[in-house]
Amino acid sequence: MEKVMFEIYQHFDDQGLIDVTFKLSNPTALITAHRLILSATSPYFKQLFKSEKGICPLIEIRDIDSETFERLIMFCYTGKTLVTVENVDRMLKPALVLQVDDVLAQCVDFLFEHMNDYTLKRAYTLEREAQCALLSEKMLEYEIKNFTSVTESAEFLNFETAKLQTILESDDLNVTTEKCAFAAVQGWYEHGATVRKQALFRECM
Template sequence: MAKPGDTVDWQDGKSLSECMIYMLEKEMMCDVTFRVGTDQSIIKAHKYILASRSPVFYTMFEGSCPEKGEVIVPDVNSATFKILLKYIYSDVLDLSLENIFEVLYVAEKYMLSTLKNECSSMLSSSVETSNAPVVLNVATHFHLEILIQKSLQYIQKNAVQCFLSPNAMKMSKTCMESIMRLDSISCSETDLCRFFIKWAGYQCEAERKKRSGENMRERAGSLLYLVNFPLVDKKYFANEIAHSGLLTLEEIVSVFYSHYGRENDFFAKFVRKQFYGKDYKVLRHSSIQCGWSPYNGIKYDALKITVNKNIELKAVILYGPSDQIHSSTSGIIVKILNNDGNEIHNKKYETCPQRYQTHTIFLSEPITINANKGFTLMVDSIKCKTYYGTQCKPECKIDDIIVTFENSTFCETETNIGQGQIAGIEFKA
């Protein structure tokens, strides 16, 4: 019987799925009632349609002990159950990374292989993105081993980017432990510690507990000892960790002692290596000219450089002499300033560059540069005529890595983003 508000032409010119959805939404001729979720929301449906798509529903209604009366579904929320019904009735799936965990759960519960395949496809397409923590969380719960490995590998290579994902904090304790046990990762111990604290705080809020150090410690449990607190930035530890209530007094004292050479008694003693996978060489010029004139005294060519990924800076690429080389030109000073303008590298490299257009100076040790944290590269000019770059590009892209060059206020020569010295950099990412 038609209800008030029903249209009389809901069948005319409509597809089968449109008619089925209309009958579901209007509860027309329904013959089964579900009470769904902890609030036991009432949702009505049609046995025939459900049994035609799901072997579980078929057994429920046509098996040796068919369900009589209302069907109780306490382990699925009403929103997810409605998504399930819409898919059964029309093959239309309202799937997102926000609800994929719940949808995959009902796909397995009701043995809907096509729905499970849809979820797997979305997870596979998201595994090499900043949503890798979401994939790891879902894959771990449902024992999808290939996706577990792929998501962990991506997080290992792109930790900072993944930690910024809004859903990263929702990872289970098991997933967090998988990350904390990585022997190498593309972020500093301080970055990892910050994310760990953020994750522990979210766990408190999810359980409606106060976001206190004591509650975070309780939820973190043994994971707390996988953080190498002695390697965390000293200022951050003193200002943010020591007074938070997260650590005991004995643990705090042990960390402070470790800053002066004593081995700590509590936390992870291994040094987690910073993971960098592939070597990259970036040159900023479109063409090279000769005849860049030397400057009297020490003058620094300088550029600000920003990379959108964590990198391990290995070398500086400079333009070589175009004129006669003198012994006085053998030493080249390389300075690097961090994003705050503080000096993090200052070394004279004894080198006698040959008359090549460019030459590479490998740093005495690689320098870690965090994603999107610009650094300033300063090099004292060679005391003879050199080659120089022209039509230089302000931005270079290789794979998914973007290197941006900007003018620096520390530059004392005519070098700028359009021309001049400093040919490029080499790094691992």
């Protein structure tokens, strides 16, 4: 398999047997590839190449910067890519769109392994923008495990009632005392008492 993977990468490197070219505009770039390789690593590309748009030898890609797109294409050939604090946002969203699941998982894992450098506020912003199920799932796990530090963030005060309930009902909730948890919930409730009182009343009906 290592020999096969090496040969696949060599084809990309020397442009042999290329059968598709992608045109990107941010910045302008032409990136060539092999349909078979991309189809094998991404359901998005597999469906694209079966469509009328995918038949064309030159395919325009919008809303993804050329550097990130090339990184994802390279991953399809090598199984490797470089994720950093600076580029994880730019990598995660296109990986989600292009359904390169291994890169998506790598980005999510990297984010939580480097949360101190990445920051919780930035993670919540990315969660809202990306609408990524895997990221939301890992975010919930992080909130349960790091409940005390999460409650100190401004984002905590805007948690939906159902989300907070899920966290509090978890058997793995990490709090020093029930008193600390109660104080956090009380602060959350008082932040939007009128609206939350109505929401809790509806749920109890």
